[in-house]
Amino acid sequence: MITRDIKAFVSHARTLAQDFGPPTARGAFLISPDGFCLAHESATDNRYMADATRFDAACATSEHHELHRALSEVVPTICFPGHDDTPDALFPNNVFATAEGRYIVGRMRHPVRQREAARDDIRAFFAGVLDYAEIDLSDQAHPCELTGSMVIDRGRGIGFCGLSERCDEVGAQLMHEAFGLRATLLFDLAPGEYHTNVVLALLAGRAALVCPRGFADPGVVEAVQDFYAPHAIVLSDAEHAAFAGNAIALSRDVAWMSAGAERALTPATRAALDAASFTVRAVPLDAIEAAGGSLRCCVAELY
Numbered sequence: 001m002i003t004r005d006i007k008a009f010v011s012h013a014r015t016l017a018q019d020f021g022p023p024t025a026r027g028a029f030l031i032s033p034d035g036f037c038l039a040h041e042s043a044t045d046n047r048y049m050a051d052a053t054r055f056d057a058a059c060a061t062s063e064h065h066e067l068h069r070a071l072s073e074v075v076p077t078i079c080f081p082g083h084d085d086t087p088d089a090l091f092p093n094n095v096f097a098t099a100e101g102r103y104i105v106g107r108m109r110h111p112v113r114q115r116e117a118a119r120d121d122i123r124a125f126f127a128g129v130l131d132y133a134e135i136d137l138s139d140q141a142h143p144c145e146l147t148g149s150m151v152i153d154r155g156r157g158i159g160f161c162g163l164s165e166r167c168d169e170v171g172a173q174l175m176h177e178a179f180g181l182r183a184t185l186l187f188d189l190a191p192g193e194y195h196t197n198v199v200l201a202l203l204a205g206r207a208a209l210v211c212p213r214g215f216a217d218p219g220v221v222e223a224v225q226d227f228y229a230p231h232a233i234v235l236s237d238a239e240h241a242a243f244a245g246n247a248i249a250l251s252r253d254v255a256w257m258s259a260g261a262e263r264a265l266t267p268a269t270r271a272a273l274d275a276a277s278f279t280v281r282a283v284p285l286d287a288i289e290a291a292g293g294s295l296r297c298c299v300a301e302l303y
Contacts, residue, residue, distance in 0.1 A: 001183040002176045006223045009185040013158050013227065016182055020157030021100060023205040024250055025301035027076040030068055033060045033090040033288065034082030041110040042088055042292065045165045047192050048243075050290035059287035064090060067283045067298060075250050076302075080122055089116050090288065091297040094148040094166075094195070096122060097179075098303045102133040104178045106146040109166050114138065130302075135178045137171075144171030148195035148297065152179065155205035159184040160224070162196035162215070185223075188216035197296050199240065200224065203249040207231035207276040211240035231276035239264045243294035250299070253277055258285040258294045 001012050038052040064079075071077040082089045089095075095116045097104045103126040108114045117138035126132045137144055144150075149167035151160045159181045161172045169186060176184040190213060193199060199214025208228040212221045212235075225232040235244050242264035247257040255278040262282035265273075273280060285294055 002173060002186065003184075004186045006185065006219050009183055010223050010227055012183050013156065016156045016158065018155035018205055020182065021154050021303065023155035024252060025075060025303055027078075027302035028071055028250060029092065029300050029302060030064065030077065030079040030298055031089045031092045032079055032082045033057065033064050035084035035087050036060045036082075036090065036291070037087045039087045039110075039112050039291075041112045045109070046194050046292040048198070048289075048292040054290045056287045056290075060090075063283070063285050063288050064298070067285065067295065070281065070283050071250065071256070071299070074254065080119075086112070086116050088113050088291065090291070091148075091293045092116070092300040093197075093297060094145040096126075096300050097146040098126070098132065098301065099179050100303060102135055103127075103130075104135045104146060104175070105138045107137050107140060107142060107144050107171065109143040109145065137174050137178065140174070142168050142171035142174065144175045145195065146175065147301070148197050150175050150179070150184070151196045151200045151202055152181070153202050153205045154303065157182040160196060160200060160202075161186050162189040162193070162199070163187065164189045164194050166194050185220070187220045190214050190216050197246060198243065198293075199245050201245055201247040201296065202228075203247065203255050203276070203278060204252050206252075207233065207273070207278060209233050209235055209245050209247055211235045211245040213237060213240060214245070231272070233269055233272040235269065236266060239266065239269060243289060244269070246294040246296040248296040248299055249278070253279060255280050256295055257282055258289060259283060260286060260289065261294065
């Protein structure tokens, strides 16, 4: 099922057991912020990006190294080098994603990011080292920026796909098929939002962090709240702006986010995460966040 019908989606999703696959990844990979600078094409539809004067390459590299070290304590985490001609490559989850036995290459909207999909070394890692089959969506016309646009509950095999300039309906259908999902809900992001994973996080299929202002239709927010109750956590505008919605669980009991996001958490949000049996771990990413993404954007998952 792939639909815009919220009631039909929720009704079907409620029938699905959490037996589609593991709820969290078995590993992760990163791409270092080599060539870190303002990507002017990306800035045209990413309101979170700072101006060029706030890009500090040395600080971003130091932060990224600490992120790599921290994640490696939880799951095996590898890091590929970046390149000077791909300044946004430190956000690889938009370009590369995995499902059981296969890897998916996305179609990026902007040419500066389309270059990332041509990385022979990363493709060789998936195909030659992991022996994954390839699903290459990068050479078709419809934008589909993978787990930036599609937030997936891996245990149930369901997706929440926000449409914007970064993903259209055909692209969503292609991703739905590539991930082999049981059901996907399509909806429009609010004007000014570019990726779903900035406004929605699903933590190990057990809890949700949702930023209401990121959705054009309040009904989608209500559906997420209802489906993931009692652990659906509605974030404030301040938490949203600090990237608290750009979180990820790489194990069943830890929610990862940036230090700035963690500082913005309200007492109610902290209590709700605790009630869902999640500990928050945070990594300073102030320099990286100047590029318009945060911790979850930096992490591509290995399933």
